[in-house]
Amino acid sequence: MHLKVLDHPLVAHKLTHLRNVKTDSPTFRALVDELVTLLAYEATRGVRVTPVRITTPVAETEGVELADPKPLVVPILRAGLGMLGGMTRLMPTAEVGFVGMIRDEQTLQPFTYAERLPQDLSGRQCFVLDPMLATGGSLGGCVRFLADRKADDVTCVCLLAAPEGIERFRMLVDELQISTTLVVAAVDERLNELGYIVPGLGDAGDRLYGVVD
Numbered sequence: 001m002h003l004k005v006l007d008h009p010l011v012a013h014k015l016t017h018l019r020n021v022k023t024d025s026p027t028f029r030a031l032v033d034e035l036v037t038l039l040a041y042e043a044t045r046g047v048r049v050t051p052v053r054i055t056t057p058v059a060e061t062e063g064v065e066l067a068d069p070k071p072l073v074v075p076i077l078r079a080g081l082g083m084l085g086g087m088t089r090l091m092p093t094a095e096v097g098f099v100g101m102i103r104d105e106q107t108l109q110p111f112t113y114a115e116r117l118p119q120d121l122s123g124r125q126c127f128v129l130d131p132m133l134a135t136g137g138s139l140g141g142c143v144r145f146l147a148d149r150k151a152d153d154v155t156c157v158c159l160l161a162a163p164e165g166i167e168r169f170r171m172l173v174d175e176l177q178i179s180t181t182l183v184v185a186a187v188d189e190r191l192n193e194l195g196y197i198v199p200g201l202g203d204a205g206d207r208l209y210g211v212v213d
Contacts, residue, residue, distance in 0.1 A: 001170045001180045004042055011038055011185050018159070019201045028207050029082055032131070035159065035185060036086025040127075043157050043183040044091060047071060048125060070095050072121065075129040076142055077101070077114065079205035083129040083157065094127070099145060101138045112145060121151035128154060131204035133161035133169060133184065134197050140172030147176045155181040159204070160188055162197045 014035045017023055023031070048071075049064035070093055075084045077100040088094060100114030118124070126146050130139050133156075143154050154173075161184045173180040188197045201207065 001173050001182060003166065004181065004183045005187055006039060006042060006183070006185055008038065011035065014038075015159070015185050019199065021202070023207075025207060025210060032082050032159070032204075032208065033086045033089075036083045036129070036157065037090055039157050039159075039183055039185060040087045040090040043087075043127060043155050043181070044071075046155075046181075047091070066091070066093055069124050071125045071127060072097055072118070073127045073129065074099055074117070074142070074146070076138060079131045079208060080129040082204070082208040083131060083159075087127060087129060087157070091127075099128075099142050101142060112141065115145070117146075117149065119149060121146060121149040124151060124153075126151045126154045128156045130156065131159045131208075132197055132200070133158045133165040133182070134191060135162075135195050136165035136168030136172065139165075140169045143173050143178075143180060144176060147178050151178065153179045155183060158182070158184045160184065160186055160197050160200060162188055162191045164191050165197075 014031050018028060018031050048067040050067040052063050052065045054061060054063050071091060073084065073087050073094045074097045075081050077098060097117040098115065099112065101112050128139065128142055133139055139156055146154055166187065169182065188200055190198050192198050
């Protein structure tokens with residue numbers, strides 16, 4: 001697993017406002033959208049392209065376009081949906097699948113409750129979106145789910161990660177022996193006893209969409 005932590009003043013600026021408890025949901029959603037576009041720029045650095053011949057208003061020239069099969073963007077429901085716009089804005093021809101995963105708050109173990117993905121992901125580059133890498137179980141479980149469908153190149157994009165989550169995620173994906181990259185805006189201090197990232201930004205899903213009982 002290859003870890004990339006973005007070191008950029010705009011990323012730090014937007015992340016500071018995301019962390020602020022006074023930031024309301026509409027502003028939070030807009031900031032996530034902007035921040036994910038910055039993360040997506042780095043996350044797609046290795047996206048596969050193929051040469052193409054085009055004609056400009058002046059002359060013919062060589063360019064590139066996204067190779068087939070098209071990349072697959074996979075937000076983890078529900079919080080990952082808040083990252084989808086920022087990713088597809090940069091890569092609008094990508095296809096989109098969904099995985100619904102939830103963490104048992106007692107055991108902190110993830111389980112899948114819904115999915116909408118191709119049955120065969122052979123040759124597809126997959127980009128998984130999940131705002132918080134806390135315990136690492138949900139993100140690791142999603143990558144395993146994709147690997148079971150023959151995905152062999154997965155890039156995960158997160159806003160924040162805890163050191164404990166990174167290490168567990170590394171352990172889970174290294175067992176799969178597939179190419180895996182983790183792109184994050186920042187690595188925070190630790191997890192607390194409830195499995196939340198410290199200092200973090202709270203529950204990303206609740207801050208994006210409000211509290212659902």
